[in-house]
Amino acid sequence: MSALPTPPLVQASDLAKTFDVSAPWLNRVLERRPRTLLHAVDGVSFEIERGKTLALVGESGCGKSTVARLLVGLYHPTRGDFQFDGQDAHAGFAGAQSQALRRRIQMIFQDPYASLNPRWQVEDIVGEPLREHGMASGKTELRERVGALLESVGLSPLDMAKFPHQFSGGQRQRVSIARALATEPEFLVCDEPTSALDVSVQAQVLNIMKDLQQRRGLTYLFISHNLAVVRHVSDDVGVMYLGRLVELADRRSLFATPRHPYTRMLLDAIPKMHDTGSARTPVQGEVPNPLAPPPGCAFNPRCPHANDRCRSERPALLSLGGIRIACHAVEEGRI
DSSP: OOOOOOOOSEEEEEEEEEEEOOOOHHHHHHHTOOOOEEEEEEEEEEEEOTTOEEEEEOSTTSSHHHHHHHHTTSSOOSEEEEEETTEEHHHHHHSTTHHHHHHHEEEEOSOTTTSSOTTSOHHHHHHHHHHHTTOOOSHHHHHHHHHHHHHHTTOOGGGGGSOGGGSOHHHHHHHHHHHHHTTOOSEEEEESTTTTSOHHHHHHHHHHHHHHHHHHTOEEEEEOSOHHHHHHHOSEEEEEETTEEEEEEEHHHHHHSOOSHHHHHHHHTSOOGGGTTSOOOOOOSOOOOTTSOOSSSTTGGGOTTOOHHHHHSOOOOEEETTEEEOOHHHHTTOO
């Protein structure tokens, strides 16, 4: 008998988050204005296999960070479902097993300058999850575990006596990673963890994260603007546009043969060594106002392949040729 396929560790189905950004009630009454809703995430579905990395890319404001906050329980979804290791995660976040679930899911934030308490020593910053989850019985054990965590990210145990302002940006992000690893999680949500760092420091942090993934079997959701970083760290790549996934494929397929016009536009803007001296293709147009998105496909005002169907009917995310894509032109064979 053949073995049954292993279910994915992370499974998001039709996740959506809507924010009410209306003016205050009295203003709406006096000015006769309707409520204003922002659809930050609108029906996103994906899976992440255990030990793998899914990267989400897209321009600012496309909903990547909102997806991250939905997966760690900082936001409750407007609709949709998030299954973690076969259980309803959002019901778990609100129930009696909340602490046990949060121990298994941790987040690395974008800005190491803002995500660390400047009044706390590193020993307190990294040790707080250990205390909250009852994973260290005394002061001596706590210090030993904090020292081991710092060593795992390339810092010295002696650094636990320092404050955040005594570290460089890359070292602060290593402290953030050590804090996220303190509870021995299985799933790490990484919200642009290298965007605030210099290029050489980015490489160091990314190599540490890859090494930790291999040694601990971690599963990552990696959010980034930087497609070169995504190419280095990911197994699969999802491209988001205005709150929706427009293409989801394995890394090799997406970088070698991008199908969606938006994905092609993003990749054409990357500098290439063999094209040194030639003009790069800039990303055309502007992202539409998310409070008033265009009808049909949200990308149609910027798409060179748009037709009447694209302007009136929103494409569904379909499985075509081993990838998932939301594009009428690809579905109809026009590109």
